[in-house]
Amino acid sequence: MTYTDILLEKILQPFIAWFENKGWRLRTHQITLLEKARQNRSVLLIAPTGAGKTLAGFLPSLVSLSHHKKGKRGLHTLYISPLKSLTVDIERNLLKPIEEMALPVKVEARTGDTPSSKRRRQILSPPDILLTTPEQLALLLASKEANSFFSDLQRVIIDEIHIMVTSKRGHLLALNVARLHKMQPSLAMVGLSATVSNPENLAQWLMPQKAGGAMQADLVIVEEVTKPHISILETSNRLPWAGHMGHHAHDDIYKAIKSHRLTLVFVNTRAQAERLFNDIWHINADNLAIALHHGSLDVSQRRRVEAAMSSGALKAVICTATLDMGIDWGNVDLVITVGAPKGASRLAQRIGRANHRFDEPSKAYLIPVNCFEVLECMAALDANYLGDQDTPPLQKGALDVLAQHVLATACHGPFHADELFDEVRSCLSYQYLEPVIFEKIIDFVAHGGYALKAYERFQKIKKMPNGRYRLTHPHFAQHYNLNVGTIIENSMLTIRLARVKKGQTPRGGKVLGKVEDYFLESLSPGDTFLFAGQVLKLEAIRDMEAYVSKAASSTPKVPSYLGGKFPLSTYLADKVRVLLSNEEEWHRLPDQVSKWLFLQKEKSFLPTKNELLIETFPRAKKHYLVVYPFEGRLAHQTLGMLLTRRLEHMGLKPLGFVATDYVLAIWGLEDMASLDFQRLFHEDLLGDDLEEWLVNSALLKRTFKNCALISGLIEKNHINRQKTGRQITFSSDLIYDVLREHDPTHILLKATYEDAAEGLLDIRRLSDMLSRVRGQIVHKALNRISPLAVPIMLEVGREPIYGASTEALLEEASQELLYEATR
Amino acid sequence: MKLQDKMKRKAECLPALEKRQENQFKGQNGIRLCLANHEVFLGLSGYVYFIEQRLLIVSDLHLEKASFYAKSGQFLPPYDSEVTLLRLREISRILEPENIISLGDSFHDEEGPLRLSNKSRRLLHELVGEMNWTWISGNHDANLPESLGGAFMDKKTLAPFIFRHEPTKSPNSFEIAGHLHPSAHLTIRGRRVRKPCFILSKTRLILPAFGALTGGLDVSDEAFAPFITPSCHALLMGEAKLYSIPLLDCIST
Structure with a gap:
């Protein structure tokens, strides 16, 4: 008798009986x-x-x-x-x-x-x-x-x-x-x-x-025994060339919900979730129980939706990544993802939500919301069938987290630095940590680790005669307890449905959820927006709370707020490029999409997998430069920033740029057709230009702020907490400037640069792209816009425009007024 | 905002702003203008200089702010006092003022002077020795030790001006104050720009904070409400010049 048999017979008996009782094994x-x-x-x-x-x-x-x-x-x-x-x-x-x-x-x-x-x-x-x-x-x-x-x-x-x-x-x-x-x-x-x-x-x-x-x-x-049934939902309506919302497919989505037991509809951003929820309810003639679930909603509301799901009271849930992870919802029999999933692994994960039964295939529809996304969905579909995966690689352990851990260790009790060092190095992520860096982290926790030893009298942890470090005062442990963790949220404002009385400041009211303050700050009182499935009117913002009322109108003035956008994974980007260059595959695409591609081939050019297509054309008194790297929005924004800088140095006066996951468009007043593009896209773009731009970029300052918070340099939650997120932002920028000037080798700056290098994959992606396309840049000087460029041109005006420097914007604001006022 | 409104607002603008001729003084960037018939220069680094009186005004130095936080375990970089004082010394070498008024919150707390590093102490001592120094008391530093040198006052009147830490609702004289650390933001073509600023109205000038680690408070905060009039301007501190923007534009965007 093998061990397994004994197990099955004896110890496992009650378990086997229980399993059998459920019809399982x-x-x-x-x-x-x-x-x-x-x-x-x-x-x-x-x-x-x-x-x-x-x-x-x-x-x-x-x-x-x-x-x-x-x-x-x-x-x-x-x-x-x-x-x-x-x-x-x-x-x-x-x-x-x-x-x-x-x-x-x-x-x-x-x-x-x-x-x-x-x-x-x-x-x-x-x-x-x-x-x-x-x-x-x-x-x-x-x-x-x-x-x-x-x-x-x-x-x-x-x-x-x-x-x-x-x-x-x-x-x-x-x-x-x-x-x-x-x-x-x-x-x-x-x-x-x-x-x-x-x-x-x-x-x-x-x-x-x-x-x-x-x-x-x-x-x-464990291998997957059943392949999921995934298809791209055929729509009877015209698929738009650009856009994010998928309006064309609402009827089809509603029909699918109606004909299934429980449908999960995944979208990529909270704004999309709100919009889709609103639109589906407009056509919900049968009053189906359709709910909304995303990360900004109040926890209690999310719990209610989750409970209603597991009790079978719902017909569909429209949700974002908050429902991505392995919660077992039992009865889901259809997953719809609106918008491309941005990564093959993410798609597999979401589809796994349907039919949470191992041996039955799950069923899913993909709904691309524009032509480029059709390509992306197709690539993701191929990947899922092929079992390819694109999970990101492990990273080197972050130093700010280590600083937090050192303080935590001291909170527990006195420790020996050498022993802690060995323990830390036993982690895969920290196995190459250098002793000198670890020493700097200890100093940082003890007294800030500055070249100027000003704070030794205030130190938090202190070396005792027996060589062990201990906490100098128990209240540092309290501070630690309040600030543990690595999730730095954007400063969020609570949204309250206020009781509004004429002539009085609104107060009280039910909490609907939380929204990033940068979104709310862009609104003025009286503006309307979609949240928690309702059109709301902003009444007032006070003490980190936004008071809103229900708006009379059903169309919000401010269309969306950001939140939770995923960049296109490198892996899928690769597949999209292959699909684009392989004409034999196009018959699998919807008619409108393959027509679009043939048209592009006729009017301009379609690049092969390793080529980079650049188009230049005039339009409405401006000159456009459109690049097709397919490297994701983040990488394109960085590229746009660097290219406009370079064009500016060349005296070409670019006016701005806009980036999507697939394309980057730059425009200016002068024709850019005669540029030396091999030179413009040379890898040295990522040298001095990058460094110069990066050290002053908001990106690095934000990274520094996160490091400062995680490492405990700044405490998010202090005993007397009166700091708003905005004030922290401002002072962490000042700290960054002072540190760079006076203590450039400080460990927290090192942590910040490492973070940027490790975390901002876009820069690495960019450098891979630039070396890949060397000598393979194809430039088409056109006299009008190409079919492939249409989607991004429709984005202009919808996306924030980058490129112009802050100073130029200020100049513009003060000049514009003077000009208008004096003419 | 409609063009008409902009015109109207422009018409309400301060005569002082209309008459400005230069944006430099002794090689310093800023705005030169007339306040109640006195020629003053607002420096890009956040000071006011009365040209004839050779009087320099700064506010909210918040010296030893970093070490104040260090006491509670937040080890901000210990360079702030030195940076602030060096900046002040540079200005004083160029402008050669005879008098200086520090408009309060010169130290982040009353024990600040005790925590000054030797170098910062020497710097401050030199500066106090070079000019007639007036310390206006602020909410952070109501009782500074006299050993610092100079005169200590709650407010100072130099007709037609009054200098005090916190601005008041309806001052009798032209008021020059600090305390609020004004900063303003603009949203231009989807991008946000946020800068510390002066606030200038017909009866009052509020200075930005001069200290190296002092954050700003947005002018849309309630604290500013009593001091904002339709004709108010925010003078935003850019890289190389001050930008004058109607204050209401910084609140509504």
């Missing part, structure tokens, strides 16, 4: 994980959505706890997920089998919402399984009770690990996982992940690395 990978658990091996489980991944992760803990002796015991299993809502969902899903099998297992969640009385109780009497987030784990480890709390810990399950590791949250988690490994050397790790391009990397991430040879968790990969 244990899957192979679930059994594999049970065996791995018996051998105390760490595992990375890669499985498509719906394969029972989460249960596979928990099953060994449930089995082991079910025949555990009763009595006082500590925390057995720690589960970490990127989303608070996911922990709530998992708790619900775990409680079910535990109750039905009457297992003696206590499961609890601990999130930012957990009341403090319950938190205290959890410390004194831990549950068997704790469900939490990376930030809460950091807080737990920074507490004085960490050692006793984790003294019985056996297993750590990290869900959606592929999403977490690529961000600063992942760095924070990595550092804390290293701490857990040190506390419990025999700890078994379980990583749960969707399909990724480089699973070995993730498997290493889970384990403490040692000097000689990489340590790696065992890989368990």
Whole structure:
């Protein structure tokens, strides 16, 4: 008899009975994980959505706890997920089998919402399984009770690990996982992940690395058994050449919703979600239960929608990425994505939402909203079938996160710098950290780490005679608790539906959600906009709250607010270029799109995969330069910034530019047809020009602000919190300027530059592109606009225009008035 | 805004602004204008200079602001006092003023003077020795130690002007004040531009903060409401010049 058989017979008996009762059976990978658990091996489980991944992760803990002796015991299993809502969902899903099998297992969640009385109780009497987030784990480890709390810990399950590791949250988690490994050397790790391009990397991430040879968790990969049915929704209406909203497809979307049980409609931005929701309700003749879900809405409202979904009360939900991650909604039988998914992995993830049953194929419609997106959707579709993946690579651990972790370590208790250094270097992300950099981080935490040693008398952590560092005052631990984490939100304003009385300032009212303040600041009182599915009128902004009332009109004045735009992934961009150059593939495209491409070929040119097409043409007294790199909006904005600078140096007076995911258009008063384009697009564009532009760019200042907040240089939440986000922005810019001038080698500037180099993939993408197209630039001097250029020309006027310097804008504002006033 | 309104607003503009002739004084960029029949120069780096009286006005130096935060564990770069004082010394070397009024909040807190580095202390001592120095008290620094040198006052009258820290609603004389750290933003063709600024009206001039680490408060904040009239102008501090913009344009965009 094999071990598996014994398991099946004995220990697993109640579980098998429970499974059978549900009409299910244990899957192979679930059994594999049970065996791995018996051998105390760490595992990375890669499985498509719906394969029972989460249960596979928990099953060994449930089995082991079910025949555990009763009595006082500590925390057995720690589960970490990127989303608070996911922990709530998992708790619900775990409680079910535990109750039905009457297992003696206590499961609890601990999130930012957990009341403090319950938190205290959890410390004194831990549950068997704790469900939490990376930030809460950091807080737990920074507490004085960490050692006793984790003294019985056996297993750590990290869900959606592929999403977490690529961000600063992942760095924070990595550092804390290293701490857990040190506390419990025999700890078994379980990583749960969707399909990724480089699973070995993730498997290493889970384990403490040692000097000689990489340590790696065992890989368990579950292949997808059923391919999803994905198609591009054929529309009877004309597909627009440009645009983002997909108006042409509303009737088709409504029909699809009507003929399915529960439909998830994914869009890429919150504005799109609001618009689509509004428009669909206009044609909702049958009064179908259609709800809205996005990250700006108030939490309670989102929870209500989620609850209504799982209880089967809804027919459709229009949502953004907030519903992207592995929440098990059960009954979804159709996923529609409006707008291109921007990445093949993202598409796979979303489609996994449909039919959360492993062995039935999921069904999905893609709805491209303009001609370029048809190409992108087609490329994504091919990729999903091919099983190609485009997850971003792991990054070097960020230094600001490390600074936060050093302070957290001191909050827990005195530490030895050398020991901490070894522990940090055991993380895959930090394995190449240099000792001198680590020393600088320690100094930074202790007294700011300035060349001028002005603050040693105020130091936060201090080296004691025994060589260990300790916190100098307990209130620094309180500050740490208030500022833990790596998610720096744009400064957000709460939106309240106010009770408005004539002649009185509005007050009170229901909270509808939160919106970035830069959007609200662009509005004047009286302006109307779409939010939470309603047309709202801005009444007043006061103390970080915006008061609104319901507007009488049904068409908002201000069409949209930004929020959550994804750049096109490199991988898909590549596929789109191939599709574009391969005429034999065009028959698969909708008629209007292939006609558009043939027309382009006739009037201008279609580049091959490695060529870069540039068109110049005059239009309405201006001269345009249109470039087709397909590298994503971010990269194009950077390119536009650099090219206009260069054109300015050449005396060509460019007036501005606009960028989309596919195309960049620059315009000016002079004809640019006779330029030396090989020279203009030379790779040295990314040399001095870039540096000069970057150090003064808002981008780097924003990056610095994030580093300053995460590292604890500036505290977002101070005991007497009266700082608004705007004031922080301003002073962090001043700090950046002073630091660059007087302490150019300061560690926080290093952290900022590293962040920019690592995080702003657009720059790396740009440099790859420039080297790819060297000697392959094709220029067409046209006497009128080309078909391929039409979409971007329609964007002009809709997108903010870049290029003109701040000074020129100020000059314009003061000149314009003078001119108008004096003529 | 309609052109008509703009015309009207233009007509209401200060005579002083109409008559401005130069935007340089002794090689410094700024705006030269007449305030209540006195020739003054508003410098790009945020000071006011009374040319005939050889009187320099600065406000809200907030010296030792960084070290104030350092006490509570936020280690802002400890270079702010030095940067601020060096900037002041540079201006004083060029303009050679005989008098100076610091309009309050000269130190971020009353213990600030004790925390000055030796270098900053020397710099300040030199400056105080070179000019007739008047410290107007602010809300951050009501009781500065006399050892700093110079005169200490709550407000100072030099007819027809009154100099005080916080602006008042209806001053009897032309008021020159600080305290609010005004900054203004404009949205031009979808881009936001935000700069510290002076606020100039027929009866009052509010100075921007001069200190190196002092942030600004947007003029649309309620705190400014009592001091804004239709004819108010914001003088925004650009890279090489001051830009004069009707203040209401900075509030409605």
